[in-house]
Amino acid sequence: MQGLQLPRERLLEAYRLMRTIRVFEDRVSAEMDTGDIPGNTHLYAGQEASAVGVCLHLTDTDRIASTHRGHGHCIAKGCDVDGMMAEIFGKATGICRGKGGSMHIADLGRGMLGANGIVGGSPPIACGAALTAKVNRTRDVAVAFTGDGGVNQGTTAESLNLARVWMLPVIFAVEDNGFGEATASSFATAGDICRRAEGYGMPARKVDGVDFFAVHDAMGEAVERAREGGGPTLLHIVTPRYYGHFSGDADTYRSAEEKAAMRRDQDCLARFRTRVTQASLLTPDDLDAVDRSVSAAIDGAVLAARAADRPALETLLTDVYVRYA
Amino acid sequence: MPKKSYRQALNEALHHEMGRDPRVVVIGEDITGGAGASGEQDAWGGAFGVTKGLLGAFGRERVLDTPITESAFVGAAAGAAMTGLRPVAEIMFVDFLGVCFDQIFNQAAKFRYMFGGKAITPLVIRTTYGAGTRSASQHSQALYPIFTHIPGLKVVIPSNPYDAKGLLIQAIRDDDPVIFLENKVLYDMTGEVPDGAYTVPFGAANIVRDGEDALIIALGRMVGFAEKAAAELAREGIECTVLDPRTTSPLDEETILEMVEENKGRVVIVDESSPRCGMAADIAAIIAEKAFAHLKAPIVKVTPPHTPVPYAPDLERAYLPDPDKIAAAVRQVVSYKD
Numbered sequence: 001m002q003g004l005q006l007p008r009e010r011l012l013e014a015y016r017l018m019r020t021i022r023v024f025e026d027r028v029s030a031e032m033d034t035g036d037i038p039g040n041t042h043l044y045a046g047q048e049a050s051a052v053g054v055c056l057h058l059t060d061t062d063r064i065a066s067t068h069r070g071h072g073h074c075i076a077k078g079c080d081v082d083g084m085m086a087e088i089f090g091k092a093t094g095i096c097r098g099k100g101g102s103m104h105i106a107d108l109g110r111g112m113l114g115a116n117g118i119v120g121g122s123p124p125i126a127c128g129a130a131l132t133a134k135v136n137r138t139r140d141v142a143v144a145f146t147g148d149g150g151v152n153q154g155t156t157a158e159s160l161n162l163a164r165v166w167m168l169p170v171i172f173a174v175e176d177n178g179f180g181e182a183t184a185s186s187f188a189t190a191g192d193i194c195r196r197a198e199g200y201g202m203p204a205r206k207v208d209g210v211d212f213f214a215v216h217d218a219m220g221e222a223v224e225r226a227r228e229g230g231g232p233t234l235l236h237i238v239t240p241r242y243y244g245h246f247s248g249d250a251d252t253y254r255s256a257e258e259k260a261a262m263r264r265d266q267d268c269l270a271r272f273r274t275r276v277t278q279a280s281l282l283t284p285d286d287l288d289a290v291d292r293s294v295s296a297a298i299d300g301a302v303l304a305a306r307a308a309d310r311p312a313l314e315t316l317l318t319d320v321y322v323r324y325a
Numbered sequence: 326m327p328k329k330s331y332r333q334a335l336n337e338a339l340h341h342e343m344g345r346d347p348r349v350v351v352i353g354e355d356i357t358g359g360a361g362a363s364g365e366q367d368a369w370g371g372a373f374g375v376t377k378g379l380l381g382a383f384g385r386e387r388v389l390d391t392p393i394t395e396s397a398f399v400g401a402a403a404g405a406a407m408t409g410l411r412p413v414a415e416i417m418f419v420d421f422l423g424v425c426f427d428q429i430f431n432q433a434a435k436f437r438y439m440f441g442g443k444a445i446t447p448l449v450i451r452t453t454y455g456a457g458t459r460s461a462s463q464h465s466q467a468l469y470p471i472f473t474h475i476p477g478l479k480v481v482i483p484s485n486p487y488d489a490k491g492l493l494i495q496a497i498r499d500d501d502p503v504i505f506l507e508n509k510v511l512y513d514m515t516g517e518v519p520d521g522a523y524t525v526p527f528g529a530a531n532i533v534r535d536g537e538d539a540l541i542i543a544l545g546r547m548v549g550f551a552e553k554a555a556a557e558l559a560r561e562g563i564e565c566t567v568l569d570p571r572t573t574s575p576l577d578e579e580t581i582l583e584m585v586e587e588n589k590g591r592v593v594i595v596d597e598s599s600p601r602c603g604m605a606a607d608i609a610a611i612i613a614e615k616a617f618a619h620l621k622a623p624i625v626k627v628t629p630p631h632t633p634v635p636y637a638p639d640l641e642r643a644y645l646p647d648p649d650k651i652a653a654a655v656r657q658v659v660s661y662k663d
């Protein structure tokens with residue numbers, strides 16, 4: 001495992017990001033229960049190793065296009081956690097000024113091209129970002145995150161083909177959490193996701209998404225290929241989904257035992273901790289210190305979001321166009 | 326008459342029609358919920374619970390969960406409609422129709438005309454629309470004018486539980502493609518709904534309230550807002566007629582024009598869609614063209630501004646028409662001196 005050879009600071013950073021996502025999502029869930037968050041959220045808890053394993057390879061000029069379940073991708077790509085929390089609370093200090101909410105968090109300066117309310121919306125956008133990189137010869141790459149549900153959209157199929165035809169520096173990160181809403185991927189997805197990509201002539205790999213190092217290694221290869229002009233790759237990343245599909249989902253289509261077993265046996269944070277401590281790369285104290293600072297940071301984000309101003313009413317009318325004339 | 330929710334009224338319509346006609350099939354994402362999963366089956370009955378129980382009554386052969394592939398399943402529904410089934414496809418949010426628009430406006434809408442009258446396409450696409458749930462720009466639009474614009478499509482916007490059931494049964498029995506738009510804020514609205522099957526005809530506006538000082542034309546959720554405004558105005562001595570067209574295509578122009586005259590040519594139109602090329606704009610144009618002689622004041626439109634739907638609650642409230650905005654518009658037309 002090459003990931004295990006990461007320098008100490010990178011390992012700590014990976015863990016900090018994964019822990020941040022977990023605590024952020026658990027906290028958003030708790031805040032949803034208070035009724036003070038206006039909209040709906042789709043939580044990423046359980047899938048942290050995927051976002052972080054992928055995004056740790058990227059710089060601010062590499063772009064990602066995300067999904068409705070986007071908080072994890074945003075955090076992994078470096079979006080400001082205070083701004084994200086404020087956005088979810090619909091405040092003026094939100095990363096999109098309270099206009100987008102959970103499903104539209106974006107930070108173009110960080111190469112985060114937006115969560116997305118439309119399933120299958122992201123692959124073409126990522127192809128576009130990859131085209132920009134290719135035309136401008138920047139060696140940047142783009143990542144399209146999509147779910148096992150989104151992989152069935154026509155836009156995804158078309159993007160796979162286009163990416164290969166144009167030899168775009170794009171990575172399709174298909175996060176397979178077993179479900180599209182309440183429908184199992186075993187019901188809705190025919191054949192094999194990797195073989196679909198191979199059918200378009202691009203390399204594909206199935207990856208254990210509970211294992212940060214497995215994701216990190218697979219992504220490392222894909223990114224290198226993309227930067228060297230070798231074109232697109234598909235990663236089929238298998239993960240759990242800890243919460244229901246969205247904040248109001250009673251999640252009765254999965255048994256209680258199944259959900260408990262999932263949280264027990266498929267925890268990427270626990271897996272990471274075991275790996276790095278057994279290999280004596282980090283100590284439990286190192287990790288505990290991260291846990292404490294992350295919890296404090298998320299507490300701070302919630303307090304700040306709650307205290308922040310609501311958007312001024314005039315902003316309803318701004319930013320529809322750059323200039324309307 | 327028993328009181329039922331808008332959701333239950335729609336559910337009954339589906340039950341009736343599936344029971345009555347084996348050609349009726351229901352197609353959509355998570356319309357059962359739990360397909361392929363280890364736990365509860367029919368766990369969702371659709372994202373808004375409208376199709377709940379159909380699985381138990383009619384089985385997976387006629388209650389078809391789909392992958393997330395709107396182009397494929399809406400197009401398949403159109404193809405099945407042309408070849409003998411009577412599909413009711415559910416698109417969770419009208420916003421997602423963007424994904425499959427070709428299958429609707431180039432395919433289903435035009436089969437009959439292009440094929441010289443040889444095809445029928447008895448397809449219903451049920452979908453939800455509307456702001457008010459803090460769902461932001463991609464889950465809140467009121468896109469019915471876009472469908473109304475397309476010749477070959479019929480467009481239905483029920484404003485209450487009684488109409489919801491009768492119009493859906495009518496839609497399923499209709500031989501043309503129908504876009505059926507349910508306002509998601511109305512699902513829990515209750516009203517009197519008969520147990521049996523009945524139809525509400527297309528192109529027949531409903532006079533919800535009778536007045537003579539001003540006419541308020543409103544659609545979908547806006548009808549309730551218009552009623553509230555009318556009740557408020559009545560206390561001020563202004564008696565309004567509230568007219569609900571119920572379908573925008575066909576549109577009951579006759580009743581609209583009659584009501585313009587009966588209400589002294591003072592007209593307010595309330596529409597949740599965008600102001601440009603929206604239903605309010607369209608109906609105002611028809612009135613200006615065909616009832617010009619009766620108009621006593623400029624027609625006032627109450628619509629959202631020309632912006633996407635914002636997320637933050639204050640902004641979303643400011644975005645939507647409401648009873649106060651409607652009442653203000655009525656005062657404006659009533660006080661206009663020509």
Ligand SMILES: Cc1ncc(C[n+]2csc(CCOP(=O)(O)OP(=O)(O)O)c2C)c(N)n1
Pocket residue numbers: 042067068069117118119120146147148149150151177179180181245354393395417421424
């Ligand atoms: C075009 C479109 N169709 C349907 C939906 C409703 N929807 C939101 S999330 C979702 C499931 C997506 O499943 P998947 O891609 O596997 O992602 P996951 O939710 O599992 O992360 C659906 C059907 C949507 N937002 N957009």
